[in-house]
Amino acid sequence: MDAITFTVLSVLMVASAIRVVLNRSPVYSALSLVMLMSLLAVYFLYLDAHMVGVLQIIVYAGAVMVLFLFVIMLLNLQDSIQDYRQEKLWTMGILCATLFGELWFFFGRAGGESSAQHAVPEGFGTVISLSQKLFTDYLLPFEITSLLLLVAVVGAVVLAKR
Amino acid sequence: MADGKGRMAYGSDDTPESERSERAISHQANDESLGNGIMVPIHYHLMLSAVLFTIGALGVLLRRNTIVIFMSVELMLNAVNLSFVALARQWGSMDGQLIVFFVMAVAAAEAAVGLAIILMVFRNRETVNADELNLMRW
Numbered sequence: 001m002d003a004i005t006f007t008v009l010s011v012l013m014v015a016s017a018i019r020v021v022l023n024r025s026p027v028y029s030a031l032s033l034v035m036l037m038s039l040l041a042v043y044f045l046y047l048d049a050h051m052v053g054v055l056q057i058i059v060y061a062g063a064v065m066v067l068f069l070f071v072i073m074l075l076n077l078q079d080s081i082q083d084y085r086q087e088k089l090w091t092m093g094i095l096c097a098t099l100f101g102e103l104w105f106f107f108g109r110a111g112g113e114s115s116a117q118h119a120v121p122e123g124f125g126t127v128i129s130l131s132q133k134l135f136t137d138y139l140l141p142f143e144i145t146s147l148l149l150l151v152a153v154v155g156a157v158v159l160a161k162r
Numbered sequence: 163m164a165d166g167k168g169r170m171a172y173g174s175d176d177t178p179e180s181e182r183s184e185r186a187i188s189h190q191a192n193d194e195s196l197g198n199g200i201m202v203p204i205h206y207h208l209m210l211s212a213v214l215f216t217i218g219a220l221g222v223l224l225r226r227n228t229i230v231i232f233m234s235v236e237l238m239l240n241a242v243n244l245s246f247v248a249l250a251r252q253w254g255s256m257d258g259q260l261i262v263f264f265v266m267a268v269a270a271a272e273a274a275v276g277l278a279i280i281l282m283v284f285r286n287r288e289t290v291n292a293d294e295l296n297l298m299r300w
Contacts (some may be wrong), residue, residue, distance in 0.1 A: 006202045010206075010210045013210070017217040017237055018217060020217075021217055021220055021224065026229050026233075029230050029233055033237065036240070040243070043247075047251040048251050049259050052243075052263065055266060059270055060236075060266065064236070064273045068229065068233065068277065071277045071281060075284050075290060077227070077229075082291070083225060084224060084225065084226070085223070085226060095219075099216055100213075107208035118253050119254055120251065120254045121254060124254065124256070130259060130263070133256050138260055138264075145264060148267065148271050149271055152271035152275050153274065155278070159275070
């Protein structure tokens with residue numbers, strides 16, 4: 001990924017992330033989040049993660065966000081100024097600044113002497129290489145994930161049915 | 163097409179030498195078309211991930227609407243996914259991308275159950291304001 005692509009993508013992503021947090025209407029927040037996830041999928045493609053980028057579009061920007069929009073429309077919420085906390089803003093600011101400072105400090109050191117990028121093997125990030133690893137080294141976590149999804153489906157149906 | 167390529171790269175070694183080198187060249191050209199001029203160093207990706215994560219944490223603290231809080235949590239998950247993929251690319255290892263795969267599955271399950279809970283709470287209490295839902299407050 002070159003510098004221009006990185007700059008364009010990161011500026012757009014940070015702008016849409018800020019819109020997610022600060023927008024008064026939950027629908028606009030959700031749409032900004034869809035935009036952020038699509039941009040992130042493009043970012044993944046540039047980082048040689050083809051399969052993950054496609055999954056990002058299908059699972060996140062498609063399925064999860066449609067679920068969010070459905071629930072927002074089902075609840076029919078009104079926009080309200082009450083939605084933002086007015087108190088304890090200083091505590092919030094200090095907490096977030098500390099978190100950001102820590103992350104920035106440790107991540108900034110990652111670009112040290114050993115920061116040369118390793119060569120990627122052929123087929124890196126494609127469906128074949130990902131699934132080959134998924135069905136050999138990560139078989140048990142994969143099966144546990146299927147169980148988790150089953151439990152989630154049953155739980156969601158039971159909760160929403162009443 | 164993709165099937166053949168994968169079998170060549172990961173399966174048995176019966177592909178003719180000429181075909182293999184041709185594929186290697188095409189892969190290289192593909193890399194260049196994505197702009198491999200000056201590579202952005204790894205800590206740029208990680209710092210972008212830090213910025214997105216902090217914005218998500220700020221959203222969780224700042225908003226009262228439970229659905230927006232939930233969306234901010236999804237934003238934080240995406241920020242972490244970004245650093246996993248960047249590090250996988252850095253070390254040339256697929257493990258980071260597999261973790262992202264599992265994070266996506268967990269996030270999908272979490273969204274389904276969480277939104278069902280929000281729906282049920284709204285049905286009982288007629289609100290999704292996080293400050294009014296203080297039944298389990300100590």
